[in-house]
Amino acid sequence: MKINKNYLNLEASYLFSTIAKKVSEHKSQNPDKDIIRLGIGDVTLPLSKAVVKALKQASEEMGVKETFHGYGPEQGYDFLKNGIKEYYSKHNAVLEPDEIFISDGAKSDLGNILDIFDTDNTVLVQDPVYPVYVDTNIMAGRKIIYSNSNETNNFLSMPDRNVKADIIYLCSPNNPTGAVYDREQLREWVQYALDNNSIILFDAAYECFISDETLPRSIYEIEGAKDCAIEFCSFSKTAGFTGTRCGYTVVPLSLRYDNTQLNKLWLRRQTTKFNGVPYIVQKAAAAVFSKEGQEEVLSNINYYKANAKIITDTLDRLGIRYTGGTNSPYIWLKCPNNMKSWEFFDYLLENIQVVGTPGSGFGKNGEGYFRLTSFGSREKTIEAMERLLNSSLCTTGNCS
Amino acid sequence: MKINKNYLNLEASYLFSTIAKKVSEHKSQNPDKDIIRLGIGDVTLPLSKAVVKALKQASEEMGVKETFHGYGPEQGYDFLKNGIKEYYSKHNAVLEPDEIFISDGAKSDLGNILDIFDTDNTVLVQDPVYPVYVDTNIMAGRKIIYSNSNETNNFLSMPDRNVKADIIYLCSPNNPTGAVYDREQLREWVQYALDNNSIILFDAAYECFISDETLPRSIYEIEGAKDCAIEFCSFSKTAGFTGTRCGYTVVPLSLRYDNTQLNKLWLRRQTTKFNGVPYIVQKAAAAVFSKEGQEEVLSNINYYKANAKIITDTLDRLGIRYTGGTNSPYIWLKCPNNMKSWEFFDYLLENIQVVGTPGSGFGKNGEGYFRLTSFGSREKTIEAMERLLNSSLCTTGNCS
Numbered sequence: 001m002k003i004n005k006n007y008l009n010l011e012a013s014y015l016f017s018t019i020a021k022k023v024s025e026h027k028s029q030n031p032d033k034d035i036i037r038l039g040i041g042d043v044t045l046p047l048s049k050a051v052v053k054a055l056k057q058a059s060e061e062m063g064v065k066e067t068f069h070g071y072g073p074e075q076g077y078d079f080l081k082n083g084i085k086e087y088y089s090k091h092n093a094v095l096e097p098d099e100i101f102i103s104d105g106a107k108s109d110l111g112n113i114l115d116i117f118d119t120d121n122t123v124l125v126q127d128p129v130y131p132v133y134v135d136t137n138i139m140a141g142r143k144i145i146y147s148n149s150n151e152t153n154n155f156l157s158m159p160d161r162n163v164k165a166d167i168i169y170l171c172s173p174n175n176p177t178g179a180v181y182d183r184e185q186l187r188e189w190v191q192y193a194l195d196n197n198s199i200i201l202f203d204a205a206y207e208c209f210i211s212d213e214t215l216p217r218s219i220y221e222i223e224g225a226k227d228c229a230i231e232f233c234s235f236s237k238t239a240g241f242t243g244t245r246c247g248y249t250v251v252p253l254s255l256r257y258d259n260t261q262l263n264k265l266w267l268r269r270q271t272t273k274f275n276g277v278p279y280i281v282q283k284a285a286a287a288v289f290s291k292e293g294q295e296e297v298l299s300n301i302n303y304y305k306a307n308a309k310i311i312t313d314t315l316d317r318l319g320i321r322y323t324g325g326t327n328s329p330y331i332w333l334k335c336p337n338n339m340k341s342w343e344f345f346d347y348l349l350e351n352i353q354v355v356g357t358p359g360s361g362f363g364k365n366g367e368g369y370f371r372l373t374s375f376g377s378r379e380k381t382i383e384a385m386e387r388l389l390n391s392s393l394c395t396t397g398n399c400s
Numbered sequence: 401m402k403i404n405k406n407y408l409n410l411e412a413s414y415l416f417s418t419i420a421k422k423v424s425e426h427k428s429q430n431p432d433k434d435i436i437r438l439g440i441g442d443v444t445l446p447l448s449k450a451v452v453k454a455l456k457q458a459s460e461e462m463g464v465k466e467t468f469h470g471y472g473p474e475q476g477y478d479f480l481k482n483g484i485k486e487y488y489s490k491h492n493a494v495l496e497p498d499e500i501f502i503s504d505g506a507k508s509d510l511g512n513i514l515d516i517f518d519t520d521n522t523v524l525v526q527d528p529v530y531p532v533y534v535d536t537n538i539m540a541g542r543k544i545i546y547s548n549s550n551e552t553n554n555f556l557s558m559p560d561r562n563v564k565a566d567i568i569y570l571c572s573p574n575n576p577t578g579a580v581y582d583r584e585q586l587r588e589w590v591q592y593a594l595d596n597n598s599i600i601l602f603d604a605a606y607e608c609f610i611s612d613e614t615l616p617r618s619i620y621e622i623e624g625a626k627d628c629a630i631e632f633c634s635f636s637k638t639a640g641f642t643g644t645r646c647g648y649t650v651v652p653l654s655l656r657y658d659n660t661q662l663n664k665l666w667l668r669r670q671t672t673k674f675n676g677v678p679y680i681v682q683k684a685a686a687a688v689f690s691k692e693g694q695e696e697v698l699s700n701i702n703y704y705k706a707n708a709k710i711i712t713d714t715l716d717r718l719g720i721r722y723t724g725g726t727n728s729p730y731i732w733l734k735c736p737n738n739m740k741s742w743e744f745f746d747y748l749l750e751n752i753q754v755v756g757t758p759g760s761g762f763g764k765n766g767e768g769y770f771r772l773t774s775f776g777s778r779e780k781t782i783e784a785m786e787r788l789l790n791s792s793l794c795t796t797g798n799c800s
Contacts (some may be wrong), residue, residue, distance in 0.1 A: 046468040
């Protein structure tokens with residue numbers, strides 16, 4: 001038996017293990033110091049009351065013969081698909097239930113969707129990049145090209161008509177940069193895809209953080225997108241489902257390549273290699289769309305947004321440039337004093353015991369940048385920012 | 401963008417849609433007749449009390465900040481891996497926690513595992529076959545060869561030293577035939593795999609139905625299997641988790657091909673394309689291994705086994721030959737009077753309104769055979785068998 005040798009081309013990622021090692025070393029040398037982690041990409045608030053209530057009710061149902069649920073439809077129950085359809089309609093995106101596939105998370109589907117594409121396709125990712133887009137394609141042996149997101153384009157790279165890409169990943173609001181495409185920019189990407197017979201894989205996992213109503217929350221708000229884009233979304237950040245696992249993928253019925261309807265291919269993939277999301281989890285996700293659920297999850301999102309504002313207000317006072325923070329849980333800042341990413345990491349850890357994520361870990365354009373997140377607690381976020389204001393970084397005179 | 405054209409080689413499966421169509425036609429023509437379905441592959445008993453209790457407790461935890469669980473380890477929590485390790489140790493199979501990967505079900509992993517194998521491998525499946533083994537490999541463009549399971553080998557095909565296979569699927573207890581390999585037979589397969597540098601993908605989804613203690617419940621009961629086999633198992637049939645979704649895959653640390661540890665490749669695949677099983681579901685699965693949980697799930701398994709005995713006793717009285725039914729939830733019978741599979745299907749539906757699954761739907765060796773399952777209710781199973789005894793099939797004089 002021969003293994004898939006493409007796996008041997010994967011680079012080991014030392015980003016998070018190096019962070020862990022440095023933090024643990026600092027801790028052992030300074031046992032009395034309190035370290036604050038603002039690098040975390042996971043939510044910290046618990047599930048909302050409406051969601052917990054739905055989980056418990058559905059669990060009870062599963063214990064009674066008459067209301068027990070065995071195998072469900074692989075693509076998800078209608079009660080949840082209809083909730084998602086309605087949610088999208090509020091953002092002027094019209095979906096059919098058959099276009100929505102319930103999944104156990106955006107990450108799974110972003111990887112698995114590649115099953116239905118030929119290996120012989122050129123993949124375009126933006127640098128800095130969420131590493132999963134790269135690794136899943138290395139595993140399949142696809143050619144990967146990079147589009148530079150940097151200061152000159154506000155970390156929102158635009159299509160280059162001289163470059164031919166078949167599969168294009170877009171993440172907006174972006175992880176790690178927090179930058180968000182506006183309608184005009186997405187229109188340009190959609191037009192490029194239509195003109196080049198390309199497909200856009202649109203990662204909308206952070207759409208719920210968009211406050212600015214002029215910014216698109218779904219690529220399907222753009223005309224023509226249903227002919228060239230698949231969208232991935234998740235309850236992870238919307239409703240704190242990182243440990244509860246539910247997401248969804250939209251494959252429009254009109255999406256056709258090689259005279260083949262992609263929706264049919266994906267349905268075949270899912271019915272063959274997937275058995276659906278737990279009934280109880282789908283009931284919990286549906287509760288997110290109830291009146292009570294919407295109020296509660298919005299309150300949680302607003303909590304994180306207030307954390308983000310505390311961070312960006314502080315960066316403003318320090319005169320540190322950044323993207324994100326307003327329509328995104330991520331704040332992507334330019335390291336002060338021309339420090340490199342890891343230099344700034346060490347500076348923060350050693351001087352004020354704050355931990356973030358070095359931007360260079362997301363690609364070459366990330367060098368000299370740094371990612372902070374708003375998913376921590378209010379108290380810790382405030383304290384970390386106070387430490388920052390009291391640090392030697394304050395040179396403007398109006399910091400503290 | 402070019403699609404994966406291998407998908408176009410998939411044959412549409414009309415088995416279950418044809419059954420549904422025939423049943424619905426019969427119903428509309430005979431609205432007063434009560435149809436009994438014994439073709440169902442899904443469980444019908446609700447989740448056990450201990451499992452529901454664990455689900456509700458874990459749901460409560462998720463609603464409280466201090467006990468909330470976000471992202472967990474992709475390969476599963478230790479509390480569940482340790483439960484599985486202990487379960488295996490009772491069947492003389494010694495596993496390390498790092499060899500166990502918690503998944504959302506055996507079907508997902510049986511498909512996804514192919515990611516880590518080269519396309520250029522020859523796959524051996526047994527005919528009759530669970531269609532997922534075939535379809536997942538057609539999707540990847542692998543060459544598939546068939547090993548005939550039929551009356552001459554009691555539906556347990558053995559390795560042919562003249563045939564070279566790289567990837568070998570074995571399912572024991574078998575779906576659809578209910579046949580179970582004994583130790584000596586599995587030893588022969590393990591030896592073949594070791595001699596040919598092949599890998600065995602061992603589907604143990606029905607192991608909990610084995611009553612005969614001389615029969616192996618895990619391939620790791622066989623010496624050498626840890627050097628040539630991956631095992632897939634599930635809580636679906638063990639504990640009624642078909643709609644709750646939890647399974648596990650064992651990739652031994654000693655498993656090496658092309659000088660590469662498969663365990664590391666699979667870990668990389670899972671951390672890249674999967675985000676773990678819901679915390680609440682893992683807690684529920686762990687409750688299956690509690691004293692209370694074990695008693696309850698065994699009671700459910702015994703309920704299905706008693707159904708199986710009612711079916712096999714009836715077949716014995718009718719003089720109909722079959723495999724399975726004693727160590728398996730499936731009963732695979734030879735259609736009486738040399739009927740073909742669909743002929744017998746029509747006979748049962750039209751004369752006694754009992755629905756099963758035509759064996760020909762599982763491959764050419766299934767022609768002339770028929771699958772019944774023990775997952776129905778006691779009452780319906782008894783009634784279906786009474787109808788069978790009172791049918792024109794009773795020619796032995798001692799049926800009713």
